[in-house]
Amino acid sequence: MSKAMGEVLLEANAVAKHFGGVKALRDVSLTIRRGEVYGLIGPNGAGKTTFFNCMTGLYVPDGGGFMFNGTPLVADAPHQAAERGIARTFQNIRLFGNMTALENVMVGRHVRTKAGVVGAMLHTPATRNEEAAIRQRAIDLLHYVRIEDRAEDLAKNLSYGDQRRLEIARALATEPSLLCLDEPAAGMNATETEALRDLIEGIRRDGTTILLIEHDVKLVMGLCDRVAVLDYGALVIEDVPAVVQKDQRVIEAYLGA
Amino acid sequence: MMKWLSPRSALGIALITVALVALPFVAAMGGQAWVRILNFAILYAFLALGLNIVVGLAGLLDLGYIAFYAVGAYTWALLASPHFGLHWPIWAILPFGAALACIAGVVLGSPTLKLRGDYLAIVTLGFGEIVRIFMNNLNAPVNITNGAQGITLIDPVKFGDFSFSGTSQILGISLSGPQKYYYLLVALAILVIIVNERLQNSRIGRAWQAIREDEIAAKAIGINTRNLKLLAFAMGASFGGIAGGIFSAMQGFVSPESFSLIESIMILAMVVLGGMGHIPGVILGAVLLTVLPEVLRYAVGPVQTAIFGKVLVDPESLRMLIFGLALVLVMRFKPAGLWPSPERKRDLTVKPQEVAP
Numbered sequence: 001m002s003k004a005m006g007e008v009l010l011e012a013n014a015v016a017k018h019f020g021g022v023k024a025l026r027d028v029s030l031t032i033r034r035g036e037v038y039g040l041i042g043p044n045g046a047g048k049t050t051f052f053n054c055m056t057g058l059y060v061p062d063g064g065g066f067m068f069n070g071t072p073l074v075a076d077a078p079h080q081a082a083e084r085g086i087a088r089t090f091q092n093i094r095l096f097g098n099m100t101a102l103e104n105v106m107v108g109r110h111v112r113t114k115a116g117v118v119g120a121m122l123h124t125p126a127t128r129n130e131e132a133a134i135r136q137r138a139i140d141l142l143h144y145v146r147i148e149d150r151a152e153d154l155a156k157n158l159s160y161g162d163q164r165r166l167e168i169a170r171a172l173a174t175e176p177s178l179l180c181l182d183e184p185a186a187g188m189n190a191t192e193t194e195a196l197r198d199l200i201e202g203i204r205r206d207g208t209t210i211l212l213i214e215h216d217v218k219l220v221m222g223l224c225d226r227v228a229v230l231d232y233g234a235l236v237i238e239d240v241p242a243v244v245q246k247d248q249r250v251i252e253a254y255l256g257a
Numbered sequence: 258m259m260k261w262l263s264p265r266s267a268l269g270i271a272l273i274t275v276a277l278v279a280l281p282f283v284a285a286m287g288g289q290a291w292v293r294i295l296n297f298a299i300l301y302a303f304l305a306l307g308l309n310i311v312v313g314l315a316g317l318l319d320l321g322y323i324a325f326y327a328v329g330a331y332t333w334a335l336l337a338s339p340h341f342g343l344h345w346p347i348w349a350i351l352p353f354g355a356a357l358a359c360i361a362g363v364v365l366g367s368p369t370l371k372l373r374g375d376y377l378a379i380v381t382l383g384f385g386e387i388v389r390i391f392m393n394n395l396n397a398p399v400n401i402t403n404g405a406q407g408i409t410l411i412d413p414v415k416f417g418d419f420s421f422s423g424t425s426q427i428l429g430i431s432l433s434g435p436q437k438y439y440y441l442l443v444a445l446a447i448l449v450i451i452v453n454e455r456l457q458n459s460r461i462g463r464a465w466q467a468i469r470e471d472e473i474a475a476k477a478i479g480i481n482t483r484n485l486k487l488l489a490f491a492m493g494a495s496f497g498g499i500a501g502g503i504f505s506a507m508q509g510f511v512s513p514e515s516f517s518l519i520e521s522i523m524i525l526a527m528v529v530l531g532g533m534g535h536i537p538g539v540i541l542g543a544v545l546l547t548v549l550p551e552v553l554r555y556a557v558g559p560v561q562t563a564i565f566g567k568v569l570v571d572p573e574s575l576r577m578l579i580f581g582l583a584l585v586l587v588m589r590f591k592p593a594g595l596w597p598s599p600e601r602k603r604d605l606t607v608k609p610q611e612v613a614p
């Protein structure tokens with residue numbers, strides 16, 4: 001990696017979003033540094049997913065904005081966010097159900113490849129080479145998340161845990177510098193969660209910064225370098241796990257009201 | 258990578274080739290009318306495969322597809338007929354017609370980018386009708402399309418001195434006009450099959466399928482859904498334009514009534530009934546839906562006379578009744594189409610309501 005670890009990768013500046021009367025995000029500002037695993041936690045409806053959606057361009061914020069790698073992220077342009085190096089998974093898994101697991105990951109290579117219609121129709125050597133490289137990379141990624149034996153199965157026929165892994169592989173195929181995972185452990189049993197934890201640590205070791213939304217407090221506190229807590233759309237605290245865990249406001253947010 | 262054909266598939270290809278070459282001669286035994294029906298079956302297969310790019314691959318429900326066919330047909334009719342006294346050669350008109358249809362595809366596509374499913378179907382349906390009504394009314398104040406009378410005496414397909422109309426002798430074999438068109442159409446159909454097949458397994462084709470499966474996820478992994486949808490419309494429309502040109506030349510006559518809504522619906526029915534997104538299925542759908550009504554046309558009357566001694570029900574109504582019933586039965590018992598792709602018989606269960614990501 002060319003850039004030094006520890007420098008700011010993503011900066012949210014007073015991001016606000018409301019839905020009618022619901023203030024889903026109230027001027028949330030936070031910074032994610034290169035190389036860290038950053039946790040985003042908070043009670044149900046706190047605005048975590050909304051934060052992801054604003055960052056990845058699926059929602060247009062009503063106020064504030066994001067800086068990524070030193071330049072602003074354009075709102076309302078999800079494909080540009082992916083191109084810039086932000087990849088995500090979805091809380092309610094969104095795979096391409098009628099495509100095979102391998103094809104799902106191959107689609108993930110879209111932003112990093114070039115072949116157009118003419119190349120495809122003429123089957124030029126350049127297109128064929130690129131196609132072979134896409135396939136190889138996708139196979140490698142399926143190995144990486146350990147579902148290579150499901151490569152030819154339709155995504156919709158995979159088990160729940162494998163679908164979550166496939167979504168991560170698809171996101172990794174875009175070569176992100178920031179990987180955002182929205183509750184990846186939801187619905188997993190203890191063994192699956194443990195394996196997921198290994199996977200996330202591996203991804204971090206390989207140089208990708210990770211933003212993790214998770215309800216499993218043990219997982220978050222064990223994995224994350226820093227944690228931010230949202231409550232009713234507002235940032236409560238942003239600090240290392242040890243401090244966050246003891247914070248009175250956090251305890252109240254989780255136990256009270 | 259070229260793989261050597263196994264003996265079995267080589268034999269298969271050889272048999273198909275022989276069958277394709279012999280078919281127009283077999284059909285001609287029943288009269289040239291059957292060769293024409295055969296030609297239409299192939300032309301519709303071509304159209305259906307063009308529409309398959311839009312509907313089958315990209316998942317955009319387009320009910321105005323016939324408009325692009327009309328654009329191609331009128332382009333040929335106006336540039337190669339006594340109407341304007343123009344007689345452009347095929348290598349100029351066909352690409353020009355395809356390009357115009359392509360532009361029409363983008364024009365239709367751009368306002369519909371945010372629409373999905375039923376809404377998209379309604380808007381495209383309207384577009385198809387608009388084009389037909391234009392063709393019907395562009396005869397005043399300046400006579401461009403000759404209105405409802407249509408355009409006649411359109412030039413046939415010609416390569417140099419070789420014309421596709423009339424009988425000619427090739428290698429001692431006498432070939433009728435429709436038989437010559439048959440071979441041209443087969444060549445074009447093979448071309449569109451190759452294009453479909455290659456697109457389907459390409460970066461662009463996969464992106465289309467991703468949009469079809471989940472547009473939000475497709476956006477989130479970096480697919481520019483706007484451009485890719487426009488590209489699908491443009492590609493499909495270009496094929497429609499080419500088919501329209503050939504139609505014009507083959508018939509020697511076009512009028513707006515050839516481009517009514519029912520035609521769009523028929524082509525869509527071919528794609529859906531055959532097996533959406535599966536190339537052999539789409540071809541089967543096109544051939545069945547073209548040939549079946551014709552077979553019924555010839556069979557319904559005589560069969561009634563044979564059974565009841567007289568014609569009880571008007572053959573024309575009964576024909577459409579049986580045809581409609583057949584469609585309903587197929588959709589009831591084979592909802593994924595007659596010949597869906599083997600490993601992915603799509604279960605047509607209702608997708609859960611679109612929820613926020």
Ligand SMILES: Nc1ncnc2c1ncn2[C@@H]1O[C@H](COP(=O)(O)OP(=O)(O)OP(=O)(O)O)[C@@H](O)[C@H]1O
Nearest residue numbers: 019022024043044045046047048049050051091613
């Ligand atoms: N598209 C939308 N339209 C209307 N309201 C929305 C929309 N998306 C989110 N909200 C509202 O915004 C608030 C924050 O929702 P969000 O999904 O971001 O919460 P969350 O922190 O991800 O919760 P959970 O842990 O349950 O996933 C909620 O009150 C939710 O109802």
Ligand SMILES: [Mg+2]
Nearest residue numbers: 048049050091
């Ligand atoms: Mg959420």
